[in-house]
Amino acid sequence: MKLEEAIVSIPDCVFSKDADLTKYTTMKLYSRGDLVEVQNVEALQKLLPLLTTHKKKYLVVGWGANQILPAVCDDLIIHLDFSFDTSYLDKLREEYILPASLGLNHLTAHAVKYGLKGWEVFTGIPASLGGAIYMNAGTNLGEIGSLVKKVSIVSRDGSLREEMITRDSFSYRHNHFLREGEVIVGATLIHQGTEPAVSQKIKDYLEYRKKTQPLTTKNCGCVFKNPHKDLQAGRLIDLMGLKGLTLGGLKVSAKHANFIENSGNSNWDQFESLVSIIKSNMNCFYGIEFELEVKIPYH
Numbered sequence: 458m459k460l461e462e463a464i465v466s467i468p469d470c471v472f473s474k475d476a477d478l479t480k481y482t483t484m485k486l487y488s489r490g491d492l493v494e495v496q497n498v499e500a501l502q503k504l505l506p507l508l509t510t511h512k513k514k515y516l517v518v519g520w521g522a523n524q525i526l527p528a529v530c531d532d533l534i535i536h537l538d539f540s541f542d543t544s545y546l547d548k549l550r551e552e553y554i555l556p557a558s559l560g561l562n563h564l565t566a567h568a569v570k571y572g573l574k575g576w577e578v579f580t581g582i583p584a585s586l587g588g589a590i591y592m593n594a595g596t597n598l599g600e601i602g603s604l605v606k607k608v609s610i611v612s613r614d615g616s617l618r619e620e621m622i623t624r625d626s627f628s629y630r631h632n633h634f635l636r637e638g639e640v641i642v643g644a645t646l647i648h649q650g651t652e653p654a655v656s657q658k659i660k661d662y663l664e665y666r667k668k669t670q671p672l673t674t675k676n677c678g679c680v681f682k683n684p685h686k687d688l689q690a691g692r693l694i695d696l697m698g699l700k701g702l703t704l705g706g707l708k709v710s711a712k713h714a715n716f717i718e719n720s721g722n723s724n725w726d727q728f729e730s731l732v733s734i735i736k737s738n739m740n741c742f743y744g745i746e747f748e749l750e751v752k753i754p755y756h
């Protein structure tokens with residue numbers, strides 16, 4: 458059986474050939490490719506070994522808030538779309554068993570309701586839970602890794618494994634436990650009790666983010682990692698006078714220089730060019746090799 462026919466025959470895998478992938482990233486650069494929407498863990502357990510047997514490369518896209526996809530994707534794009542009854546978040550729990558496709562916005566709303574200590578660390582980060590754990594997403598209030606007790610993972614052979622999290626499981630914007638081809642399907646999150654002041658802290662931080670980041674434009678969050686925790690990439694780009702620099706429909710954000718905004722008519726080549734201009738400027742003037750935070754497949 459041909460690979461595509463085999464994928465279509467898996468229950469709860471929805472396959473689209475040559476799909477428009479533009480809406481699958483927050484940057485919204487035009488992109489096309491084959492896509493599978495996977496609706497539950499069992500379907501993913503059938504899909505991954507099939508792709509492995511056929512030597513077909515694949516790429517997981519969560520909210521696409523930290524990814525740029527090329528105009529034509531050769532890899533199969535996997536998007537998790539697990540069902541979740543949000544009434545699970547109607548009550549306070551000691552720990553939370555959650556699907557990877559759940560948006561962090563649901564968790565922030567829950568944290569505001571109960572004043573969950575610790576959960577302020579991911580305030581305002583646009584992400585699926587799986588993407589946030591993969592990236593160890595965080596703010597200057599902390600990182601999501603500090604709240605993760607256990608991660609459920611499907612391996613390339615379709616087996617389901619559970620990773621117990623330790624203090625060595627994460628570092629800055631990085632996890633140390635996911636092996637090649639593995640996909641996070643869920644996680645158990647903990648908190649540090651409740652405190653009413655946390656609700657206000659989250660609301661204030663959301664306001665602060667609105668003022669300091671271009672949250673309403675098409676972008677992919679911070680393009681570069683901070684070279685050091687006290688050395689902000691955005692500040693360095695700003696000092697170089699690169700704020701507002703444009704290339705085609707792309708612009709270094711006037712609000713936060715580590716963000717690149719897409720006015721809607723831009724492509725992958727322009728993004729790569731603008732990134733290299735910034736990188737070479739940083740290298741020439743500061744002697745710093747800027748590292749990408751955004752994931753660019755085939756880069």
Ligand SMILES: Cc1cc2nc3c(=O)[nH]c(=O)nc-3n(C[C@H](O)[C@H](O)[C@H](O)COP(=O)(O)OP(=O)(O)OC[C@H]3O[C@@H](n4cnc5c(N)ncnc54)[C@H](O)[C@@H]3O)c2cc1C
Binds near residue numbers: 483517670
């Ligand atoms: C306006 C804006 C503000 C942002 N602010 C912040 C911020 O303050 N702090 C911060 O840390 N980030 C920030 N980001 C970046 C982004 O929100 C985070 O990196 C987030 O964790 C990405 O999650 P995602 O679901 O969109 O993952 P994606 O961007 O879709 O994927 C990111 C990486 O994770 C992998 N991945 C995704 N899901 C899975 C899975 N289930 N299993 C295995 N691998 C997976 C992908 O293959 C990819 O390599 C911001 C982005 C935007 C657009």
